[in-house]
Amino acid sequence: MEQPFSLASEVRDNRLIITTSGYVNNVGGETIAREFNKHFEGGTKHVVINLGQSKVVNSVGMSFLIEIIEKLQDVDGKLVFTDLDPAVEKMLAIMGLFQFAGKEKSVEDALASFSSAG
Amino acid sequence: MPPSPVPDSGGKQLMAAGLTDRLTGQMGSLQEALRRLSKAATFKDLSDQFLSVTAGFFPEGEISLFRRPGNSAAWERLSHPRGEEAVPPEQGAPGPSPDGAGTLIRVDHELVDASRLAAVVTRRSAGTPYTDVDVISLRLFVALFDSAFQEMLARRNEKELIFSLNHRVLQLNSLIDTGIEVAKLDRDITPYQLALERAASLTNASKGSVTITRGEEQIERILFPAGLTGLRTDGEGGGIASRFTFGGNSYSFRLFEKESRSGAIPFEETDQLLLDALARQVHASLENRYLHEQELEKQKIDQDIAVAAAIQQRILPAELPVIEGYDVAGINIPSKSVGGDYYDCIPLADGRYALVIADVAGKGVQAALLVSSLHAYLSAYLEGGMALVGLVKRLNRVICTASTDDKFITAFVALLTPQTGGLEALNAGHNPVYLLRTDGTVQELNRGGVPLGMLDMDFPYESETLTLGSGERLLLYTDGIPEAHNRLNELYESDTPLKEFVVGHVPPGAGAFIAELINDVKRFTADAPQSDDITALYLLRR
Numbered sequence: 212m213e214q215p216f217s218l219a220s221e222v223r224d225n226r227l228i229i230t231t232s233g234y235v236n237n238v239g240g241e242t243i244a245r246e247f248n249k250h251f252e253g254g255t256k257h258v259v260i261n262l263g264q265s266k267v268v269n270s271v272g273m274s275f276l277i278e279i280i281e282k283l284q285d286v287d288g289k290l291v292f293t294d295l296d297p298a299v300e301k302m303l304a305i306m307g308l309f310q311f312a313g314k315e316k317s318v319e320d321a322l323a324s325f326s327s328a329g
Numbered sequence: 330m331p332p333s334p335v336p337d338s339g340g341k342q343l344m345a346a347g348l349t350d351r352l353t354g355q356m357g358s359l360q361e362a363l364r365r366l367s368k369a370a371t372f373k374d375l376s377d378q379f380l381s382v383t384a385g386f387f388p389e390g391e392i393s394l395f396r397r398p399g400n401s402a403a404w405e406r407l408s409h410p411r412g413e414e415a416v417p418p419e420q421g422a423p424g425p426s427p428d429g430a431g432t433l434i435r436v437d438h439e440l441v442d443a444s445r446l447a448a449v450v451t452r453r454s455a456g457t458p459y460t461d462v463d464v465i466s467l468r469l470f471v472a473l474f475d476s477a478f479q480e481m482l483a484r485r486n487e488k489e490l491i492f493s494l495n496h497r498v499l500q501l502n503s504l505i506d507t508g509i510e511v512a513k514l515d516r517d518i519t520p521y522q523l524a525l526e527r528a529a530s531l532t533n534a535s536k537g538s539v540t541i542t543r544g545e546e547q548i549e550r551i552l553f554p555a556g557l558t559g560l561r562t563d564g565e566g567g568g569i570a571s572r573f574t575f576g577g578n579s580y581s582f583r584l585f586e587k588e589s590r591s592g593a594i595p596f597e598e599t600d601q602l603l604l605d606a607l608a609r610q611v612h613a614s615l616e617n618r619y620l621h622e623q624e625l626e627k628q629k630i631d632q633d634i635a636v637a638a639a640i641q642q643r644i645l646p647a648e649l650p651v652i653e654g655y656d657v658a659g660i661n662i663p664s665k666s667v668g669g670d671y672y673d674c675i676p677l678a679d680g681r682y683a684l685v686i687a688d689v690a691g692k693g694v695q696a697a698l699l700v701s702s703l704h705a706y707l708s709a710y711l712e713g714g715m716a717l718v719g720l721v722k723r724l725n726r727v728i729c730t731a732s733t734d735d736k737f738i739t740a741f742v743a744l745l746t747p748q749t750g751g752l753e754a755l756n757a758g759h760n761p762v763y764l765l766r767t768d769g770t771v772q773e774l775n776r777g778g779v780p781l782g783m784l785d786m787d788f789p790y791e792s793e794t795l796t797l798g799s800g801e802r803l804l805l806y807t808d809g810i811p812e813a814h815n816r817l818n819e820l821y822e823s824d825t826p827l828k829e830f831v832v833g834h835v836p837p838g839a840g841a842f843i844a845e846l847i848n849d850v851k852r853f854t855a856d857a858p859q860s861d862d863i864t865a866l867y868l869l870r871r
Contacts, residue, residue: 213526215554234554236535237588267526267554269533270496271588277492281370298506302530305499306492 213267220246226257226325228318232264239265240275247279256288259321263294273306280311289313291321358386359469366477375481376407379474383448386466390434390450390459399443434459438471441479446471500531500599504606511614520614521580524607525553532600534568534584535593542579569596571608575615582608630694637697638663644704649674652682652747658839659866660847662809662859669696670807670862671703675711682747683711686805686866687740687781688759695736702731703738703781717744717753721778721790725757728782737783741774741805750797750870755790757781760811763831764795765802771828802842803868804831809861813850816857824853839867 216239220229227250229243247258258279262268280290291313292303303309315321362382369375376394383392394407432452440446448471450459507527511520521539529537536557541549568585582604587596641663649657652674659672669689676682687703689696706727710720721742728738741762743754756762758780761773778790797803804827811822821827834845843865850863 213554215556234529236533237590238535267530269530269588270492270499271533271590274492274590298503301502301506302499305502306495 213265216242216265218242218246220250222250222255223322225255226259226322227255228259228261228322230261230264230318235262235265235268235272235276237269237271240272243272244275244279247282251282256283256286257325258283258288258290259293259318260290261293261318262296262299266296266299268299268302270306273303273308276303276308276312277306280308284311289325291315291324293318293321355386355466358382359473362470363473363477366473367480369477369481372478372481373407375474375477378477379448379470380408383450383467383470386470387450387463390452393449393451395447395449397445397447399445404447432458434464434467436464436467436471438468438475440475441482446474448474500603503527503531504603504610507607508610511610512617519551520611520618521582522551524611525551525582528582528584528604528607529553531603532569532584532596533588534596534600535586535588537568537582537584540581540583542581543577548578569601569604571601571604573608573612575612576619580608580611580615633694637694641697641700644671644701646673650676650682652745654747654871655745656839656869656871657867658843660843660864662847662863664692664809664859664861664863669693669700670809670864671700672805672864672866673704674866674868675708677711677714677744679714680747682745683707684743684745684803684805684866684868685740686759686762686807686864687738688807688809688862688864689738690736690780692862695733699728699732699736699738699782703728703740707742717742717755717792718790721755721757721781722787725779725781725788725790726785729785732782738781740781741777743774743803745797745868750799750801751794752797752803753792753794755792757790758783760806760808762806763804763828764797765804765831765835767798767800769832771831773828797868797870799870801870802831802835804842805866805868807862807864809859809863810846810850810865812861813854813863814857814860815854821850821853825849839869842867842869 214233216231216233216235218229218231218239220227222228227247229246231239231243233239235243243260250258260276276290282288283290289312292300292308293315294317295303295314300314303312303314313321313324315324365378365382366375369378380392380394392408395404396407397404434450435447436449437445437447448467450463450467452459507524511523521541525537525539528534537553539549539551540547568583570581570583572579572581574580584596584600584604586593587600588594645661646659649659657674659674661670661672663670669692671685671687671689673685674682675685685707687700689699689703703724706724707720710723715723721740724740732738738757739759740757741754741759742757743752743762745752754762754774754776756775756777758778761775764772764774766772772795774793774795776791776793778788806827811820811827813821815821830846830849834842836842836845846865846867847863
């Protein structure tokens with residue numbers, strides 16, 4: 212059963228990696244957005260969100276993810292989701308998030324995709 | 330600063346021409362302003378852009394921006410002018426014209442959302458007084474603000490509409506997916522856990538629970554997210570709920586606190602419909618799992634029965650021994666895959682033969698096990714050379730021990746000495762055995778005692794001794810023959826008394842007699858299902 216939300220983050224080569232655990236709802240989405248904004252204001256334009264330990268996402272949580280995508284679009288940045296549970300991946304696809312964000316199997320793949328895209 | 334001149338008719342035409350020229354000259358600035366304002370994503374962005382573009386147009390002025398929501402009387406300041414000259418609108422209705430000194434312009438405009446926007450320009454230092462052209466320009470900028478605001482709202486509404494439509498698609502899709510997933514039997518999560526997670530996600534509930542109760546006793550409670558504390562019990566705390574009962578258990582789903590970006594909001598009718606639909610899917614899944622388990626159990630029982638049937642087939646004789654001077658034949662047709670009838674003709678070490686027929690009360694695996702016990706003990710006791718009465722007494726005791734209270738065995742055992750035709754017979758509660766004498770009379774062999782396993786006491790069994798003469802015949806049978814019935818539920822015995830059949834059918838071979846008997850029973854029962862095992866053993870002394 213899904214756990215309450217928690218988050219960890221790290222920066223590698225000016226790329227922000229956010230790893231979540233638990234229900235991505237209003238609280239979860241807000242926490243992700245806050246963490247993102249902290250780094251975004253410092254100039255971070257490439258972001259990875261590892262949702263491997265988040266099996267449940269609701270639409271309020273997704274609205275925060277969409278905001279992050281929009282902000283990154285404005286500065287030609289990019290967001291990549293990784294380690295997606297099939298149900299979560301389908302939800303994000305239906306909500307149209309992959310039109311503007313990427314998805315990769317792992318964080319390493321996501322970081323590699325930034326490098327190959329320049 | 331002198332008051333603005335009041336132009337005469339000719340002057341008005343000159344002013345209008347000058348105004349047109351000046352505004353035409355500003356067209357590029359206005360277009361650029363519209364482009365910048367239109368990019369704003371929030372009202373704050375819009376306000377900041379407005380202040381930025383108007384600052385270039387009024388370089389000597391300090392621009393203040395105020396907004397008053399439609400349902401409020403108070404103005405909210407949106408900008409923070411550096412000087413002290415900024416005049417909040419509440420000090421006087423913002424006017425469309427420069428004040429008498431030409432140092433202030435106020436423009437008040439109703440926005441599309443029914444709020445009011447006020448732009449105030451104050452001169453920071455002395456200089457050329459503001460004119461009607463400046464007023465018109467500020468009005469134009471405010472109108473551009475309104476247009477950009479409308480565009481921003483339209484974009485936002487469009488995004489929200491798309492988001493909402495996508496969410497509805499997501500809900501429908503997830504409902505279908507969840508229906509499939511909860512029906513899977515090999516998941517490491519229970520169907521009600523999965524449904525609770527999906528329900529919370531699709532309705533934006535911040536938390537939820539499933540409570541399973543039997544009567545007043547709570548069997549299980551699952552919280553979402555896991556590890557929640559302080560969640561109130563069912564029936565309290567608001568939210569929405571859906572319940573069903575299955576297998577004597579009550580399953581109650583509850584969702585609490587519908588989330589939105591602006592805080593908790595009431596659940597919608599759609600949320601209740603979704604929760605009900607998911608609960609129904611879980612109900613169906615539990616029913617399917619139950620039926621599946623029943624089917625597996627039935628398959629296992631069928632397998633057990635098949636094994637028991639195979640064992641019983643080995644117990645029943647594949648072929649009967651050849652007895653010099655005699656012809657012997659037998660048959661067993663079980664009514665179910667495992668029957669409770671038994672017969673045999675067992676050669677003994679001293680040259681005699683044991684003729685046995687038995688019928689266990691009941692059918693199925695338990696009956697087969699009892700037949701197996703009877704066969705094992707009987708064989709052992711016969712091998713040991715026990716006398717017939719003592720043997721049956723021992724059998725009675727062991728069958729008593731091996732069987733439940735409602736299980737017993739009727740049996741007929743006879744020991745035949747082939748050379749003399751001598752026969753010692755004991756009937757333990759079985760149907761009478763018919764001995765057809767050469768004079769056409771039929772002797773019933775009934776002497777013996779109670780069925781085996783019926784009474785656990787030292788019952789005084791007794792046997793009878795007689796001689797089988799040449800041409801005389803012996804029929805051993807179980808009640809499946811006289812009690813065979815047709816579609817009208819009539820018994821074979823009432824149509825054809827078995828004793829009469831024995832008298833009337835004297836073919837030269839034992840096998841032929843058995844065949845005639847079975848054919849006659851089938852003629853009578855026709856297409857009626859066989860209700861009991863049919864077993865017979867026929868001995869003819871040549």
